[in-house]
Amino acid sequence: MKTSIATVSISGNLVEKLEAIAAAGFDGIEIFEQDFIAHDGNPREVGDLIRTMGLDITLFQPFRDFEGLPEPLRAKAFDRAERKFDLMQELGTDLVLVCSSCHPQALGGIDRAAEDFHALGERAAARGLRVGFEALAWGRHVNDHRDAWEIVRRADHANVGVILDSFHTLSRRIDPETIRRIPGDRIFFVQLADAPLIDMDLLYWSRHFRNMPGEGDLAVTDFMKAVMATGYAGPVSLEIFNDQFRGGRPKTIAKDGYRSLVALMDDVRREEPAAVRDLAPMPARSTVNGVAFVEFATRGEEADALETMLRSLGFRLSGAHIAKNLSLWAQGEIRIVVNRETSGYASSAYSMHGTTVCDIGISVQAATETVDRAQRLGADPFRQPIGPGELDIPAIRGLSGSVLHFIDEASGLNDVWSVEFTETPGEDSGAGLKRIDHLAQTMSYDEMLSWSLFYTTLFEMRKSPMVDVVDPDGLVRSQALETPDGTFRITLNGAETHRTMAGNFLADSFGASVQHIALASDDIFATSDALAARGFAPLPMSDNYYADLAARFDLDAGMLARLKAGNILYDEDASGAFFQFYSRPYSGGMFFEIVQRWNGYAGYGAPNAPFRIAAQKRLMRPKGMPKR
Numbered sequence: 001m002k003t004s005i006a007t008v009s010i011s012g013n014l015v016e017k018l019e020a021i022a023a024a025g026f027d028g029i030e031i032f033e034q035d036f037i038a039h040d041g042n043p044r045e046v047g048d049l050i051r052t053m054g055l056d057i058t059l060f061q062p063f064r065d066f067e068g069l070p071e072p073l074r075a076k077a078f079d080r081a082e083r084k085f086d087l088m089q090e091l092g093t094d095l096v097l098v099c100s101s102c103h104p105q106a107l108g109g110i111d112r113a114a115e116d117f118h119a120l121g122e123r124a125a126a127r128g129l130r131v132g133f134e135a136l137a138w139g140r141h142v143n144d145h146r147d148a149w150e151i152v153r154r155a156d157h158a159n160v161g162v163i164l165d166s167f168h169t170l171s172r173r174i175d176p177e178t179i180r181r182i183p184g185d186r187i188f189f190v191q192l193a194d195a196p197l198i199d200m201d202l203l204y205w206s207r208h209f210r211n212m213p214g215e216g217d218l219a220v221t222d223f224m225k226a227v228m229a230t231g232y233a234g235p236v237s238l239e240i241f242n243d244q245f246r247g248g249r250p251k252t253i254a255k256d257g258y259r260s261l262v263a264l265m266d267d268v269r270r271e272e273p274a275a276v277r278d279l280a281p282m283p284a285r286s287t288v289n290g291v292a293f294v295e296f297a298t299r300g301e302e303a304d305a306l307e308t309m310l311r312s313l314g315f316r317l318s319g320a321h322i323a324k325n326l327s328l329w330a331q332g333e334i335r336i337v338v339n340r341e342t343s344g345y346a347s348s349a350y351s352m353h354g355t356t357v358c359d360i361g362i363s364v365q366a367a368t369e370t371v372d373r374a375q376r377l378g379a380d381p382f383r384q385p386i387g388p389g390e391l392d393i394p395a396i397r398g399l400s401g402s403v404l405h406f407i408d409e410a411s412g413l414n415d416v417w418s419v420e421f422t423e424t425p426g427e428d429s430g431a432g433l434k435r436i437d438h439l440a441q442t443m444s445y446d447e448m449l450s451w452s453l454f455y456t457t458l459f460e461m462r463k464s465p466m467v468d469v470v471d472p473d474g475l476v477r478s479q480a481l482e483t484p485d486g487t488f489r490i491t492l493n494g495a496e497t498h499r500t501m502a503g504n505f506l507a508d509s510f511g512a513s514v515q516h517i518a519l520a521s522d523d524i525f526a527t528s529d530a531l532a533a534r535g536f537a538p539l540p541m542s543d544n545y546y547a548d549l550a551a552r553f554d555l556d557a558g559m560l561a562r563l564k565a566g567n568i569l570y571d572e573d574a575s576g577a578f579f580q581f582y583s584r585p586y587s588g589g590m591f592f593e594i595v596q597r598w599n600g601y602a603g604y605g606a607p608n609a610p611f612r613i614a615a616q617k618r619l620m621r622p623k624g625m626p627k628r
């Protein structure tokens with residue numbers, strides 16, 4: 001399988017685009033004519049440059065407004081085609097994409113279009129070139145791949161084939177199963193794009209909101225299954241028009257594209273093994289059993305403050321590392337590692353971000369396979385020198401320099417706590433916190449798609465719809481990712497301005513990271529009492545909040561009084577209820593959350609988020625102080 005991507009999908013100038021595409025691992029590019037025209041260099045040099053980077057030119061595009069024109073426009077279109085054929089030969093590519101005409105004078109008529117394509121096929125054949133016809137979803141007469149295929153069929157020329165683009169088919173809700181009727185050797189090229197479901201004009205949607213397969217809501221896997229079932233053996237190419245990507249970092253967008261394409265083809269193969277023959281095998285998405293540990297990089301007074309916070313949350317200092325300056329804090333199944341090392345990865349994370357979550361340990365079915373899959377999807381493995389008596393725990397670099405370790409039972413890696421840590425005796429039985437409910441990662445809005453793709457291609461996780469969270473100083477978008485059984489949950493919070501609570505944290509910590517950790521109790525009121533006895537100070541909520549709760553929900557006076565007394569927030573969904581309270585912010589805007597899910601409540605208390613943020617800001621921005 002040859003992987004390819006259109007140059008239009010990546011930001012930067014032509015050379016920057018090519019470098020990013022080559023580095024991400026693609027085999028080829030579709031050269032977008034505009035990118036070539038904007039470049040100052042002759043076509044032969046450009047072709048040679050592309051090839052020296054190890055890339056093929058899989059397609060030249062687009063050639064517009066060709067079929068169905070009356071004379072003299074028709075003759076002019078053929079002349080124009082001859083010029084572009086010259087250019088293609090100099091660049092060194094044999095396939096051109098002709099997209100269906102939007103020309104106001106195009107006449108329509110399947111046979112007229114077929115005759116035009118037959119004639120174009122003759123001219124292309126004379127030069128050893130090929131022509132592919134793509135139905136644009138907004139084409140004047142041809143806007144359905146079934147009509148494009150009928151035209152190609154009637155053109156009846158070996159050098160004329162059809163080009164399929166998932167966006168054009170799926171955006172019009174055309175059943176992708178209809179692709180199975182097209183002979184694979186008549187499909188000259190396949191373009192892939194996903195998109196979020198938004199009800200808008202097709203052209204505008206296509207030119208601004210496409211995204212990588214798996215990042216949107218279209219049935220791209222079904223589309224590709226149908227394509228592969230035809231026996232299609234040509235390139236599989238991404239063609240993404242997206243405003244955000246046009247302004248993104250070329251390397252990141254290209255890596256995301258490669259990750260999405262390999263994950264998609266692996267999914268297709270799992271569902272139709274016979275159809276995908278030449279993709280190297282890779283392990284399936286990992287099953288996650290939960291968060292094994294969260295590690296903070298910290299120092300000095302900040303480290304002491306964090307440990308004071310952990311103690312007030314009912315954590316017990318349960319171990320010290322045999323060789324390194326790490327302390328292990330435990331409660332229920334929760335393990336938090338406080339790393340005060342002054343060299344190595346955690347130390348650089350501290351220098352870069354201040355006190356920060358530098359490492360997340362994820363408990364999976366098979367740790368080594370998880371790293372294998374991640375690497376096949378383009379992630380880098382992470383290694384540190386292993387000291388005497390230490391285990392070699394498989395790990396990768398996440399995005400923006402983060403690290404993920406994988407722990408499993410089968411290989412004995414979950415013994416790391418008894419192997420690498422000496423037990424600190426103690427009696428403390430905790431405050432009833434049992435497990436990590438979710439980790440909340442803060443990032444800039446532009447990074448959200450990269451992170452959700454990262455998690456959903458590596459793990460069996462589903463995305464919930466994006467919600468808008470109103471901060472007094474701006475909007476934060478939030479998206480939850482979770483395993484089917486809820487054992488591993490992450491919320492991604494994308495900030496667009498520095499002035500939001502999330503944006504402020506991001507600016508102060510120089511990059512995406514975990515901003516809060518939500519810990520689950522099975523009895524929120526008992527936990528709240530136990531924490532109060534330890535001197536834990538919850539985030540104070542306003543009286544107005546509780547007056548509104550009383551209006552919105554059927555809560556009896558006793559329940560309401562208990563919620564208010566504990567500064568506990570409340571929400572309900574179709575099946576159950578949710579209780580949550582917060583710590584006060586520490587170390588530049590991080591915090592802890594305590595939650596209880598009752599009767600299968602599935603959300604994260606999104607309706608409460610604006611009031612939580614306002615309460616945090618009241619603490620961080622004392623009364624009377626003007627906002628920055």
Ligand SMILES: O=C(O)c1ccc(O)c(O)c1
Pocket residue numbers: 061062097099134136165191206207239
């Ligand atoms: O938006 C367009 O015009 C356009 C051009 C070429 C394509 O392959 C396509 O899918 C869309």
Ligand SMILES: [Mg+2]
Pocket residue numbers: 134165191239
């Ligand atoms: Mg296309």
